[in-house]
Amino acid sequence: MRKFSFNRRLVIIIVCLIVSFALMTVSVVIRNKRSTPPLIQQFGNDIVGLADRVVALPANGLSGSVSSVSELLNTYQENQQLKKQVSELAQTKVRDQTLAKENKQLNQQVKLNDSLTDYTAVSAAVITRTPSSWQNQVVINKGSSAGVQKNMPVMSGSGLIGRVAEVNKTNSKVELITDNNDSANRFAVQITTKSGATVNGVLSGYKSATGQITMNNITTKAKIHKGDKVVTSGLGGVTPKGLYVGKVAETGGDDYGLSTKLYITPATDLTDLNIVTVAVTKQ
Amino acid sequence: MYRLSKLRFGFPIGLLIMLLLDGSLSHIFSSQMFNYPTVMVSHLVVLWLVTAVLYEENVTMPLGRWAIVAGAVFDLYYTGIFGVYIFIFPLVVYVTRIMVTYISPNFLSGLLIYFIDITLVEGLGFLASRVVHMTVISGSSFLVNTLGPTLALNLALYVILYFPIRWVYNWLN
Numbered sequence: 001m002r003k004f005s006f007n008r009r010l011v012i013i014i015v016c017l018i019v020s021f022a023l024m025t026v027s028v029v030i031r032n033k034r035s036t037p038p039l040i041q042q043f044g045n046d047i048v049g050l051a052d053r054v055v056a057l058p059a060n061g062l063s064g065s066v067s068s069v070s071e072l073l074n075t076y077q078e079n080q081q082l083k084k085q086v087s088e089l090a091q092t093k094v095r096d097q098t099l100a101k102e103n104k105q106l107n108q109q110v111k112l113n114d115s116l117t118d119y120t121a122v123s124a125a126v127i128t129r130t131p132s133s134w135q136n137q138v139v140i141n142k143g144s145s146a147g148v149q150k151n152m153p154v155m156s157g158s159g160l161i162g163r164v165a166e167v168n169k170t171n172s173k174v175e176l177i178t179d180n181n182d183s184a185n186r187f188a189v190q191i192t193t194k195s196g197a198t199v200n201g202v203l204s205g206y207k208s209a210t211g212q213i214t215m216n217n218i219t220t221k222a223k224i225h226k227g228d229k230v231v232t233s234g235l236g237g238v239t240p241k242g243l244y245v246g247k248v249a250e251t252g253g254d255d256y257g258l259s260t261k262l263y264i265t266p267a268t269d270l271t272d273l274n275i276v277t278v279a280v281t282k283q
Numbered sequence: 284m285y286r287l288s289k290l291r292f293g294f295p296i297g298l299l300i301m302l303l304l305d306g307s308l309s310h311i312f313s314s315q316m317f318n319y320p321t322v323m324v325s326h327l328v329v330l331w332l333v334t335a336v337l338y339e340e341n342v343t344m345p346l347g348r349w350a351i352v353a354g355a356v357f358d359l360y361y362t363g364i365f366g367v368y369i370f371i372f373p374l375v376v377y378v379t380r381i382m383v384t385y386i387s388p389n390f391l392s393g394l395l396i397y398f399i400d401i402t403l404v405e406g407l408g409f410l411a412s413r414v415v416h417m418t419v420i421s422g423s424s425f426l427v428n429t430l431g432p433t434l435a436l437n438l439a440l441y442v443i444l445y446f447p448i449r450w451v452y453n454w455l456n
Contacts, residue, residue: 016370021414023366028415031363041359048303048360055303056310063311128306129313130361133322133429134412138310139360166363173363178319180419208319271314 031166035150042168049127049139049171056127060274119240119279122146126273127171136162136176140276143170147280151238153187156276159244159267160187160232164278177213178206178270189215189245190233191262197222200233203245207263211270212249218260224251230264240281293455294335294344298353301327306361316436320428323436326404328353329375330441331448333400336379337388338452350376367411374407375400390445394438401437405430 030037037045124142142148144167152164154174162176177187191199197220204216215230228248234241250263308325309316316323332350339346354369362368379396386392409425412418420428 020366020370020411023369024364024411024415027363027365037363041365044356044359048356051299052303052306052360055300056307059304059307059311126310128303128361129310129317131305131309131324131326132362132408133317133324133433134408134418135362136317137362139306211319269314271317273313 036144036167045168046143046170049141049168052127052139053141117234117241119281120147122148122278122280124148124276124278126276130173136179136270137165138174138176138273138276139171140174140278141171142278143168143172145169148172148278149238149280152281153232153239153243153279154276155243155268155279156273157268159246161266161268161270161273161276163187163239174276176270177203177266178208180206180208187239187245188233188235189230191224191228191230191248193222193224193228195222199224200235201262203264210263212263212265213246215262215264216259218262219258220260224248224260224262226250230262238281240279243279288342289455290342290344290452293451295349295352297451298328298331298349299356301331302353302356320424321432322429323432324405324429325440326401326433326437327440327444328357329372329400329404330397330437330444332372332376333379333397334393334445334448334452336376336383337393337396338449342456346376346380347373364411364415364417367408371404371407375403378403393445394441397441398434398438401434402430405433 036042122142124140124146127139127141129139130137140154148164148167150164150167153160154162154164160177162174162179164172165175166173187203189201189203191201193199199218199220199222201215201218203213205214206212207214218224226248230245230248232239232241232243232245244267246264246266248262249265252261252263253259305325305327308327316325332346332353335344335346350372351369354367354372355365357368357372358365379400382396382399386396388396409418409420409422409429
C-alpha cells in the first residue's frame with residue numbers, strides 16, 4: 001500500500017513536470033510568433049490590469065508625494081540650471097519647426113508620404129513591474145485599443161527604454177533593454193561619427209555590472225569616439241529612425257580582435273520609469 | 284466553519300492585494316530593489332499563503348486551489364510565460380503543510396519554514412527561466428546576486444508583517 005502511494009506521487013510529479021514544460025514551451029512560442037496572446041489570456045490580463053489600477057493608484061500616489069517633498073529641496077538649483085537650458089531650447093525649437101516645415105514641403109515635392117522618421121507618440125503610465133529577477137518588464141496602461149502593437153519601441157524621457165512584448169486590449173507589457181534574453185534588446189542602431197561617417201549595427205546585450213548596453217560585431221574602419229550619439233537606424237521595420245539610445249562610453253576590440261565592441265551609456269535612468277512613450281508607426 | 288467565516292471572501296481578496304502589491308513595490312522601489320547586478324524580489328503573495336498555513340488551526344482552507352489561481356494570475360499578468368508559478372505556488376503550500384506537521388508553527392519556526400519556501404520559489408523559478416532561455420545567469424551568481432538579497436528582503440518583510448497578518452486572520456476568522 002505504501003509502495004503504491006509512493007508510485008502515485010512520483011507519477012503526479014512527473015506529469016506536473018511534463019505539463020509545466022509543455023505549457024512553458026507553448027507560451028514562449030506564442031510570445032515569439034504571434035502578435036497578440038490568445039483571447040482568453042488577453043481578457044484575463046485586462047481584468048487583472050483593471051484591479052491593479054485600483055491598488056497601484058494609491059501606492060504610486062504615495063510614492064509620488066514622498067518624492068515630490070524630496071524634490072522640493074533641490075528645486076532652487078534645478079530651476080537655475082533649467083532656465084539656462086530653456087533659453088537655448090527655444091532657439092532649437094524654432095529652428096526645428098522651420099526644418100520640419102521645410103522637410104514636409106520637400107517631401108511633398110518628391111511625393112514621399114511616409115518616411116522612416118515618422119511616428120506618432122502615445123504616452124502611457126507605468127502601472128506595475130514584474131516582480132521577478134529574470135524578466136525586466138513593466139506593464140503600461142495602453143493597449144491595442146490605443147493603437148499599440150507588438151514590437152513597437154518605447155521611450156522614456158529622452159531615450160529608448162525597450163519594446164512592447166505583449167499587447168492586450170487595455171494594457172501591454174514592455175520588455176526593457178536591460179533584459180538579457182534572446183530577443184529583448186536587438187535594436188538596429190547607427191552612429192554618426194565626428195568625421196561624418198555612418199556606422200550601422202545592432203544592439204547585442206546589457207552589461208549589468210556597469211549598466212551599459214553593448215554593441216558587437218562592428219567591422220567598420222571609421223573611428224568611433226567616446227561621446228558619439230547612438231540613434232535607431234529605422235532598418236528592419238517597426239522601429240522608426242532617429243530615436244535616441246545613448247552615448248558611446250567605451251570602445252574596444254572583441255574577444256578575438258576581429259571587430260569592434262562598443263559600450264553605450266543609456267540616455268535615461270531605466271530604474272525610474274513613470275510615464276513612457278510608445279512610438280506608433282504606420283505599418 | 285470555513286464556509287461561514289469571513290475568511291471565505293477575505294482570504295482571496297487579501298491574496299489578490301498581496302499579488303498586486305508585489306508588482307507595485309517592485310515598481311516604486313525599482314531603483315533600490317533592481318540595483319543591478321543585485322536583485323531583490325518581493326514575494327508577499329508567498330508570505331500570505333505560508334502564513335495562512337501557519338495560522339490554519341481549526342479551519343481548513345482550500346489553499347492549494349487558491350495557490351493555483353494566484354500562480355496562474357502571476358504567470359499571465361506578470362511574466363507572460365504560462366506554466367511556471369502555477370506549479371510552484373501549490374508546491375510551496377504542500378511543502379509548508381508537510382513541514383508544519385513536523386514543527387509546531389510559531390514566529391521563529393515560521394521564519395525557518397519561510398526561508399525554505401523562498402529558496403524553493405526562487406530556485407525553481409531560476410531553473411524554469413534557464414530552461415526557456417529567459418536568463419543566461421550561472422548558478423553561482425544566482426546564489427550571490429539574487430537568492431541572497433531576496434531572502435534578506437523577504438525575511439525582513441516576514442518579521443515586519445507576521446503580527447499584522449495574524450491580526451488580519453484573527454479578525455477575519
